[in-house]
Amino acid sequence: MKDVKVCVLRIEGTNCEDETFQAFASVDASPERVHLKQLLGQCPSDLKRDLGSYDILALPGGFSAGDYVRAGAIFAARMKSGLKKELISFVENSRPVIGICNGFQILVELGLLPAMDGTMSDIPDAALYTNDSGRFECRPTLLKQEKSHKSVFTADMPKGTVVMYPSAHAEGKLMFPKEKEQKMLDRLLENDQVVFRYVDPDGEYAGYPWCPNGSLHNIAGICNPAGNVLGMMPHPERVLRRETHPDWTREEWKEDGDGLSMFRSAVRSVK
Amino acid sequence: MVVAEIRIELKPGVADPEGKNTKKALELLGFKDIKGVRSIKMFEIEMVADPETAKKQCEDMCRKLLANPVIQKFKIDLR
Numbered sequence: 001m002k003d004v005k006v007c008v009l010r011i012e013g014t015n016c017e018d019e020t021f022q023a024f025a026s027v028d029a030s031p032e033r034v035h036l037k038q039l040l041g042q043c044p045s046d047l048k049r050d051l052g053s054y055d056i057l058a059l060p061g062g063f064s065a066g067d068y069v070r071a072g073a074i075f076a077a078r079m080k081s082g083l084k085k086e087l088i089s090f091v092e093n094s095r096p097v098i099g100i101c102n103g104f105q106i107l108v109e110l111g112l113l114p115a116m117d118g119t120m121s122d123i124p125d126a127a128l129y130t131n132d133s134g135r136f137e138c139r140p141t142l143l144k145q146e147k148s149h150k151s152v153f154t155a156d157m158p159k160g161t162v163v164m165y166p167s168a169h170a171e172g173k174l175m176f177p178k179e180k181e182q183k184m185l186d187r188l189l190e191n192d193q194v195v196f197r198y199v200d201p202d203g204e205y206a207g208y209p210w211c212p213n214g215s216l217h218n219i220a221g222i223c224n225p226a227g228n229v230l231g232m233m234p235h236p237e238r239v240l241r242r243e244t245h246p247d248w249t250r251e252e253w254k255e256d257g258d259g260l261s262m263f264r265s266a267v268r269s270v271k
Numbered sequence: 272m273v274v275a276e277i278r279i280e281l282k283p284g285v286a287d288p289e290g291k292n293t294k295k296a297l298e299l300l301g302f303k304d305i306k307g308v309r310s311i312k313m314f315e316i317e318m319v320a321d322p323e324t325a326k327k328q329c330e331d332m333c334r335k336l337l338a339n340p341v342i343q344k345f346k347i348d349l350r
Contacts, residue, residue, distance in 0.1 A: 069336060069337060070339055073336055073339070074336065077335050077336040080335070081335070109339065123334060123340055124339050124340065124341055125341065126341055127339045127341040127342045129285070129342055130288045130289065131288065132286065132288060133288070134288030134289060134291065134292040175285075175341060175342060176341065177340075177341050178282070178284045178285070
């Protein structure tokens with residue numbers, strides 16, 4: 001069996017790299033925590049890494065560069081200025097890329113999502129903007145899997161499946177330019193790019209507090225048209241085992257948490 | 272040396288929760304005459320360049336990092 005190498009990429013202020021590392025390690029992949037400078041070659045030569053040598057790229061959550069300027073903007077700008085070619089070829093080679101929370105903000109700022117007109121747009125086509133509440137929202141959230149066609153991350157999650165992944169963010173409201181909003185949403189749906197939407201315990205699309213941020217169409221996660229780049233605000237890596245679900249003692253016992261299947265199917269897809 | 276003031280503000284129609292919350296807080300402090308509060312970000316960038324080059328570079332900075340055109344517009348003033 002092939003050893004699946006995962007690049008868990010971080011800079012200063014990233015703080016979910018350990019859980020993300022653990023997520024991939026627990027599905028028999030070989031993750032490595034890599035600092036952006038190691039990919040850019042701004043480090044001693046024995047620490048240098050090549051993005052092309054990894055099978056999966058994961059952008060973990062956190063507050064990269066202190067969330068200054070805009071959440072994820074600095075991380076994205078640094079990646080784009082030094083790693084654009086490598087990123088494009090990584091995505092075009094159909095390798096899975098996942099961005100969680102701050103990682104989703106980075107993918108949007110990079111132009112790797114929604115990427116409706118090519119692999120990477122020059123300027124962002126969308127924004128993840130301040131929650132309607134104006135506050136950091138942190139609690140369990142329920143998500144419905146919306147993607148009709150199988151993708152590397154949702155292969156084991158049929159359309160309509162509801163999962164609990166915790167949210168913890170202040171800027172998670174997906175927005176398109178006001179004048180193009182409906183048109184872009186229609187295209188997103190047409191392309192089968194909407195992966196997760198916030199729902200209430202009955203599985204219905206509901207407003208605050210079930211949707212923590214006021215996101216367009218209750219969207220919690222989207223992928224690129226090819227389905228190999230996924231960005232989402234809630235944290236699947238925080239529910240790898242059942243004990244980290246807040247209601248685990250009241251539910252029928254299962255070993256796996258809701259988050260594990262995403263990592264398992266992504267790893268399986270490149271084996 | 273020139274100093275560039277780069278003003279980043281939300282496009283019309285984009286909600287401004289920070290402005291709204293600040294308005295509420297100010298009203299709770301007893302300021303009764305507030306009609307609206309908008310949050311605007313300003314970067315002051317000192318540059319060693321002629322004004323024309325500085326302006327061009329600032330525009331590039333806005334495109335590459337400082338503004339997201341989906342929600343924000345920018346204005347550059349040199350002094």
